[in-house]
Amino acid sequence: MGRSQSSPDVPASSSNSVSAPVSAPIPRIDFTYKRPTEKVKLRHYFYDAFGPYPIAGGAILGAVDQADKAPPEWGQGAEAYGERAGSDFGIALITTTTRYALAEAFQEDTLYYRCECTGAFRRLNHSLLSTVTARHGDDGRRRLSLPAIIAPYVGTMAAVYGWYPNRYGARDGLRMGNYTLLAFAGINIAREFLYGGPHTLFGHRNRPSSP
Numbered sequence: 001m002g003r004s005q006s007s008p009d010v011p012a013s014s015s016n017s018v019s020a021p022v023s024a025p026i027p028r029i030d031f032t033y034k035r036p037t038e039k040v041k042l043r044h045y046f047y048d049a050f051g052p053y054p055i056a057g058g059a060i061l062g063a064v065d066q067a068d069k070a071p072p073e074w075g076q077g078a079e080a081y082g083e084r085a086g087s088d089f090g091i092a093l094i095t096t097t098t099r100y101a102l103a104e105a106f107q108e109d110t111l112y113y114r115c116e117c118t119g120a121f122r123r124l125n126h127s128l129l130s131t132v133t134a135r136h137g138d139d140g141r142r143r144l145s146l147p148a149i150i151a152p153y154v155g156t157m158a159a160v161y162g163w164y165p166n167r168y169g170a171r172d173g174l175r176m177g178n179y180t181l182l183a184f185a186g187i188n189i190a191r192e193f194l195y196g197g198p199h200t201l202f203g204h205r206n207r208p209s210s211p
């Protein structure tokens with residue numbers, strides 16, 4: 001009994017000591033750019049060509065054209081609206097296909113990446129600049145994109161000389177191309193603030209401001 005009792009002057013064994021709790025490190029978001037594979041590009045192409053944004057865009061632009069009676073030869077009514085909505089969807093499809101094809105030739109990354117910044121104005125600016133720029137190289141540096149600028153006019157020229165009335169020409173194709181470019185800018189704004197699709201790089205929660 002005497003031996004089993006520890007003396008008050010003897011320090012407690014280290015095995016009985018209680019160590020202070022250590023907080024787990026906060027995980028950090030990796031913002032390193034990773035160039036997409038061909039499989040990823042193909043999956044994103046189908047989303048951009050046949051996903052909700054081109055379908056909704058065709059329906060909205062078809063309604064605008066219906067209200068403007070453009071072109072007037074197509075008349076009015078449900079059948080005329082379907083023709084106009086299908087035309088606008090076809091323009092978007094040709095535009096998207098052209099941009100992806102040219103981007104492959106120019107070694108560009110056409111995917112939309114949400115801004116790594118915070119603040120509505122900075123994110124809006126990013127979405128608008130992304131309409132006419134693309135990422136290049138393994139480091140993902142962004143610069144002016146010829147495929148992004150050319151593709152909308154290819155889509156409208158195909159419509160003018162493919163299924164529009166014969167009185168439409170190159171000037172109409174250029175004018176319609178400007179509207180298509182604006183429409184794609186609107187889609188990028190929706191990607192930034194609503195849903196970025198399968199190619200959304202990061203969420204906005206706990207995101208630091210970009211330099």
